[in-house]
């Protein structure tokens with residue numbers, strides 16, 4: 001009988017040791033993960049030359065109607081308008097460089113920093129940006145993929 005109690009006590013102690021160890025590892029992970037993620041540089045530079053959207057980027061484009069992708073070291077906003085056309089514009093606001101986003105319900109590109117709006121050709125509609133967003137060439141390919149060419153065109 002005392003042997004059984006001793007075994008139960010040992011099993012309980014082992015279980016508590018395991019729980020303590022697991023929670024210590026989880027706590028350490030919750031501290032280290034954000035630090036490592038902060039220190040790891042974000043992928044800014046895409047490949048030079050034409051850029052194919054990845055499967056994940058295509059899925060995001062399909063779901064949210066826009067995606068921001070790296071093209072030759074620049075962030076490019078790729079959007080699908082109401083007519084299902086693919087357009088690509090520089091995602092960097094020409095005012096102070098914030099990242100713009102597409103508002104599908106308003107058919108507009110919006111910069112949240114100073115509430116600026118651009119039309120889908122990149123022209124400034126309202127707000128402080130001094131210049132339009134430069135445009136990129138975007139092509140839908142036969143296999144359903146999307147190709148962004150780094151050749152920029154200034155919006156008229």
Ligand code: FES
Nearest residue numbers: 093095096111114
């Ligand atoms: S940075 Fe975009 S409006 Fe100011």
